[in-house]
Amino acid sequence: xxxxxxxxxxxxxxxxxxxxxxxxxxxxxxxxxxxxxxxxxxxxxxxxxxxxxxxxxxxxxxxxxxxxxxxxxxxxxxxxxxxxxxxxxxxxxxxxxxxxxxxxxxxxxxxxxxxxxxxxx
Numbered sequence: 381x382x383x384x385x386x387x388x389x390x391x392x393x394x395x396x397x398x399x400x401x402x403x404x405x406x407x408x409x410x411x412x413x414x415x416x417x418x419x420x421x422x423x424x425x426x427x428x429x430x431x432x433x434x435x436x437x438x439x440x441x442x443x444x445x446x447x448x449x450x451x452x453x454x455x456x457x458x459x460x461x462x463x464x465x466x467x468x469x470x471x472x473x474x475x476x477x478x479x480x481x482x483x484x485x486x487x488x489x490x491x492x493x494x495x496x497x498x499x500x501x
Contacts, residue, residue: 401437406445409435413446 409431416427432439450456
């Protein structure tokens with residue numbers, strides 16, 4: 381253990397958090413990958429490995445970005461980013477409508493019960 385006690389737990393949490401890269405950085409990595417694959421006769425795997433080491437990021441990040449870009453461009457089957465965003469939006473809307481529907485059902489039951497009660501003077 382490098383950092384005993386509380387610090388080791390904090391250090392482990394910070395190290396396990398995923399890094400957020402800007403869209404510009406991702407685009408730069410993908411352009412570099414495309415340039416490398418066009419300029420030399422190396423495999424996609426080797427190009428990804430080289431780009432990842434040059435930029436100091438994991439190979440899996442570059443590989444995921446490449447696959448996502450291919451799906452978005454229609455070169456690979458799958459759900460594109462815009463379709464995925466639309467699905468998330470529609471799921472939120474469905475959940476909101478279901479909550480509203482449940483509220484209306486309970487209000488309807490409440491008022492129906494009020495109408496059934498005898499009026500006393």
